[in-house]
Amino acid sequence: LKIVILVIGCSLFFACNEKKQLIQSPRDIAIIPEPAQMVLGKGSFEFNSETRFVAVGKGQKEVATLLIEKFHSATGINLQIVEKEPASNFIVFEEDKSLENEAYRLKISNNSVRISANGYSGFLYGFESIRQLLPPQLEGNENQQDINWSIPCLEINDHPRYSWRGLMLDVARHFFKKEYILKTIDRMALFKLNTLHLHLVDDQGWRIEIKKYPKLTEIGGFRVDQEDKHWDARTENKLDDPATYGGFYTQEDIKEIVAFAGKHGITVVPEIEMPAHVMSALAAYPEFSCFDEKIAVPSGGVWPITDIYCPGKEETFEFLQNVLLEVMDLFPSKYVHIGGDEATRTNWEKDPKDQKRMKEEGLKNTAELQSYFIKRIERFISSHGRILLGWDEILEGGLPPGATVMSWRGIQGGWEASEQGHDVVMTPGDWTYFNQYQGDPDYEPIAFGGYVPLSKVYSFDPVVDSMSVAQKKHILGGQANLWSEFITDDKESEYMLYPRLAALSEVLWTPKNKLDWKRFSEKIPALFKRFVAMGITYSRSAYAVTAKSTLNMKNATISVVLSNEFTGSDIRYALDDEKLDTSSKRYSAPIVLDHTTTIKAAVVENGKIVGDTLKKTFNFHKAIGKPVAYDPMYSKLYQGEKEINMVNIIRGSKNFHDGQWQAWLVKDAEITIDLEKPIEISSVAVGSMENQGSGIYYPIQIEVAVSADGKKYTKVGKIKREFRNYGYVGLKDFNIDFEAQKVRFVRLDAKNLGHPPKGGDAWMFLDEIVVE
Ligand code: NAG
Known part of the structure; x- marks a missing residue:
């Protein structure tokens, strides 16, 4: 009966309020993430300056205040909180212990709005849904006085699919100011994300004040300013070069961030990297490295990472424990992330102290020594009632008993950890590394290589079919990681995060059977309008x-x-x-x-x-569709369109995964085209790509030879190219012109750089041999 009255009530209201009522079907509602259940009623609830909030129970006032503050900055109007329900025109919070954590129920009728939840996060999410029902003007600072904003009558029953819905910001490679972190927290809350992982330590910067070790931030917090150069083109710093780029959060800043996040339903998880990605710490305290070597904080990429903590010294553990004590005091988070990724342990092999440790502890190799390291830290962290979280490398040499794993090198680490009965957070690079391109690199700001467009994010699922029921229970959820090597300012960071973060929030929150890419696309225009009002620099790459x-x-x-x-x-x-x-x-x-x-x-x-x-x-050139022979064959990893690839007119783009490139690792390539009959030609060009950050280098030499019979070849031209350290993704055609002649066979020899000066193996990427 109540519902009937409600519907009639709403429709009466609807009748007299027709002009403002634009919502006709659930499709007109653009809440992200999509609620688990939503039933649209008729009519609407209208906010005006007389609207009251009834908030008495725990946490209710705080949530009401968040909405009141939004109204205030948008309109200048101060809505009031009252203790008793007025006859109409109010929003009331109701505690309902039968609802699960983070779940909420929202009942909007023409004279009231009821938000029910079992606690703070649920109330907050009720508010965030209302926020997205309200027009984008709510997000502005327009002081527009006139409210009269209405939200549709409806009922929502909503709860998250996963309990870990996160975002990681790498504040080490690029230092983000506190204000940006606070803004990001409010934006995360809009999408009902609940975990902010701060990557506070890396080679290029230590970003958290530790009272006991002031040099960590005095020295480790700053590096030589090479911000004008691309990350991969930055040169090695000398010890006495002035270090002026950087910054750090004081303990007061951290308290403010943690408190602000708490108000927005967000837990801040600190990451204190070890044993690698810590050159900033070792620049400050070389005594915790194997050979006490004095190093500078690097300004750009370092690979492989060999300057790492020394597990042969007791002082190292004492230092790390003291750091962690201060960290645990500041962050109430149950989880403490200790990194654990990408350590190259060559110093441990050489250092007698480490060798002694291995002998004493009966450790077979340095992988086990690393596991010893992490296990020791895990005992310390768990003795303080916290849970150790680490990148999937912590599986190597044996996982500590209480550890939770963050799987980044695909889902494999997470798969194994969950099989061993450990909890897992999934952050596989191919779906959740937001430092990668979201569109055609020809049009995008420089990113890390790799390709994670919006629809790819939307296809992310932290669990996979091959997992058992028990394994699936261990998957806490997922998270986006914004590594910031290539991020130069807040705007660029926003561009990489939005709208991909919205897509991620939906796949982590909404029941799987309600995920619908088309429906998500339809919500984009409304979302973008809100982004504009919020002053967010967002990406339209999906268009x-x-x-x-x-x-x-x-x-x-x-x-x-x-x-x-x-x-x-x-x-x-x-x-x-x-x-x-x-x-x-x-x-x-x-x-x-x-x-x-x-x-x-x-x-x-x-x-x-x-x-x-x-x-x-x-470009319809003369070799289209002709037979091509390779010696040696292109790599299995990059086969392009196989035998037709070099002569299919279609050119490889800056996205090296676009399926148009053929590539050779370290090796040179000899490619021969049979034009099938003698044809007059006067130029041969080959396309190539350079993306040094991803290990791809232009060939160092191209040579072209032609032949009438496929046996005797005449060289017609050669281009040599010096290796250059070059930070950007580039495309280049190597073009050789020669005197016009009738030939049947064209042979191209491309020389691979082999091994770049900084070490490692070079890829050579080629596409399309254009014969004219
Ligand atoms: C990995 C590194 C990270 C780097 C990122 C770039 C992890 C766990 N480690 O090599 O430091 O910034 O990729 O995509 O991701």
């Missing part, structure tokens, strides 16, 4: 049009399919010199080309071009 083309050998045409990540977008395109604008041709079917053509394309929404414009030339 950017990409071209996928296939070669049709029979009639030597290519068919170009244009798409963007969202389904059903209005894509417009223009050919060659035609102008691309909102009235250009609408794309509806693959475009078939039979001669060299340039395609331009973009998405149009609400009469405007949104996102980047694609511009791509398809």
